Amino acid sequence: MKIENIPVSQLRSPEWNANRMDDGMRRHLASSVKRFGMVQPLAVRKLPDGTYEILSGSQRLRELKAAGAETAPCVVVDLDDTEAKLLSQAMNSIHGEDDLALRAELFREVLERKSSQEVTELLPGTKESFEALANLGSQDLSSHLQDWNGARKRNPKQYLVRLTEEQLETVQRAVDLINRAQNIDTDNPRGDAIFELARLYLDQEE
Secondary structure (H helix, E strand, O other), rough: OEEEEEHHHEEEEOOOOOEEEEEEHHHHHHHHHHHHHHOOEEEEEEEOOOOEEEOOOOHHHHHHOOOOOOEEEEEEEEOOOOHHHHHHHHHHHHOOOHHHHHHHHHHHHHHHHOOHHHHHHHHOOOOOHHHHHHHHOOOOOOHHHHHHHHOOOOOOOOOOOOOHHHHHHHHHHHHHHHHHHHHHHHHHHHHHHHHHHHHHHHHHHO
């Protein structure tokens, strides 16, 4: 499959692109692009007006532009609208699952040669979660998983939703009431309040 270097000025992300990335993941991506360059080409299709629509790689293109790149490596495919959207979803949705033992071995080797700070700049997670994973096998599995899950909980994921003004007002009122009633005092009060609301609903259903 041929890879073409296409000017970034001719590349555009489609309005129907459903892939979103929070600020934390975007920082990791920016660090990766800065450190390794563009090792994975974009998937694009040519449009009648001569521009190219990105089917996979909109976030990477954003970081390339921020870095001042003039061109981007691309794989050009010839697909109609429906097939293009299907390919986009396939490339954004299909992922493998790590073998925990092999992942632990990988991180042991990496952390012997690189600092935890270097790793956390490139990958989502915390120093504690990576070190706990690397220590798999040096303690019993139950203790390891407890330490690893505890470390992961200190690095919460961002959950993005779209709300109308009326919905936002209702959610905010509920969050404020829960915070006051539960006396929630954390560095993530809104997230904890929404979790508490969801937990109370599930308790009722059960």
